[in-house]
Amino acid sequence: MPPVTGVLSLLPCIVLLAAACASPAHAAEASAQQPGVVLQMEGEPKPTAPYAPWDIVKAGKVHQKATGYEGTYTWWPDLPQTIGPEGFDLQLKVDANATSQQQLATGIGIIGGVDFVKSATDNTPAITKIAAYSAGAVDSKSFSVHIKPQKDYKLGQEVKLEIGPSYGPSVTYTYKVVSIGPGGPSSAGPPSGAGPTPTGTSAGGPGSTGPGTTTATASQLLAKLKTCTQISKGRYAINAEAKRTVPVCGGVTGAIFFTADMDVDCDGVVTAHCNEKTDRNFQPRTALEPGGKPLNAETTRYVVIPKNSSIFNFGKNDIRLGTVVAIIYKGVLTYAVVGDIGPKAIIGEASYATAQALGINPDPKNGGVESGVTYIVFKGTRVANPGSNDSIDTAGQAAAMKFLHDN
Numbered sequence: 001m002p003p004v005t006g007v008l009s010l011l012p013c014i015v016l017l018a019a020a021c022a023s024p025a026h027a028a029e030a031s032a033q034q035p036g037v038v039l040q041m042e043g044e045p046k047p048t049a050p051y052a053p054w055d056i057v058k059a060g061k062v063h064q065k066a067t068g069y070e071g072t073y074t075w076w077p078d079l080p081q082t083i084g085p086e087g088f089d090l091q092l093k094v095d096a097n098a099t100s101q102q103q104l105a106t107g108i109g110i111i112g113g114v115d116f117v118k119s120a121t122d123n124t125p126a127i128t129k130i131a132a133y134s135a136g137a138v139d140s141k142s143f144s145v146h147i148k149p150q151k152d153y154k155l156g157q158e159v160k161l162e163i164g165p166s167y168g169p170s171v172t173y174t175y176k177v178v179s180i181g182p183g184g185p186s187s188a189g190p191p192s193g194a195g196p197t198p199t200g201t202s203a204g205g206p207g208s209t210g211p212g213t214t215t216a217t218a219s220q221l222l223a224k225l226k227t228c229t230q231i232s233k234g235r236y237a238i239n240a241e242a243k244r245t246v247p248v249c250g251g252v253t254g255a256i257f258f259t260a261d262m263d264v265d266c267d268g269v270v271t272a273h274c275n276e277k278t279d280r281n282f283q284p285r286t287a288l289e290p291g292g293k294p295l296n297a298e299t300t301r302y303v304v305i306p307k308n309s310s311i312f313n314f315g316k317n318d319i320r321l322g323t324v325v326a327i328i329y330k331g332v333l334t335y336a337v338v339g340d341i342g343p344k345a346i347i348g349e350a351s352y353a354t355a356q357a358l359g360i361n362p363d364p365k366n367g368g369v370e371s372g373v374t375y376i377v378f379k380g381t382r383v384a385n386p387g388s389n390d391s392i393d394t395a396g397q398a399a400a401m402k403f404l405h406d407n
Helices: 003-010 024-028 218-223 352-357 389-406
Strands: 014-018 037-041 054-058 061-066 069-076 088-098 104-109 115-117 129-134 139-148 158-165 171-180 255-265 302-306 324-329 332-342 349-351 369-378
Touching (some): 061 158, 069 158, 088 104, 158 389, 218 324, 218 389, 255 352, 302 369, 324 389, 332 389, 349 352, 369 389
Parallel strands (some): 014 104, 255 349, 302 332
Antiparallel strands (some): 014 158, 061 069, 069 088, 088 139, 104 129, 115 139, 255 369, 302 349, 324 332, 324 369
């Protein structure tokens, strides 16, 4: 089995992310677009360095090839240097090709800090992703989308667009808002979409109020979780000796959530703080291994979820390795990727880096906290580059803003 298909159930897709998240409301309001909104590209598109099996990473194309399978991801025309209020059309295509002895489940999709509509004259929200599957025959899928600027940017705001496979390299496009038109926000202060949410954003962080906000806060997210509607058939324990008291909660659109402890997980790459000497339960592997390499618990924010069981089936709720999670502790918010799988009856575990970002003692021997950590797991989301905290932040902020809009 090739590395990319080691997590076939994840349905990896190519995702266009942005430092600011779009919402259906923005698409619905596209007809009310303020005149004169203009985004100007800054510099050249920036591809990350290729690594096996990814041999091509450039503007307009990403390609992977290994024994028994090949995937090609293309988008055209070239993203324009200037995006005016009228917007532009973008075509996206995925070609999956695997032998009958192998299989490749993949796809192409798009999210970001702009409006996605069907055409220049039809402001109906457009589809934003499509899947392809190959096991002996080529499967090609494509779709088009019309892209317009949103209406509530600030002058000077930076908007980053990232295109790349869910578990691979990416291409980043950076735009700056150079015109907002009459009646638009006049502030040229700190742009609300100037990049991924900083690690450990407090409840009162920037962008906490008002339409067009591109930064979710801990208080905004917690306000949507006032009632736990238990959707798990049973409850989880926070450790092997504890009683099962933690339910998985639903009752909200696009996510599940639970409040538990946080044990510190050091599994993955051997580092100064995460190794067999510092953690007696250390394992040099993680369930999610992008590019065939384990995650680095000391530097990468990831969460451990329990195995699917009769208590709760995360997979059936579109939650898998690579899904993005918002985590809140004492008013501090950070984002992480689902990166490892734990015992089927125990919940509440995250990497050294995640604990550190929340101000929790990250020592694997005596760190962590016994309660008060809220985990919001966003269904159907994927982090473009699970080993990158910037990519995790981008996906997390996009998912959080959509969650706030939908609930």
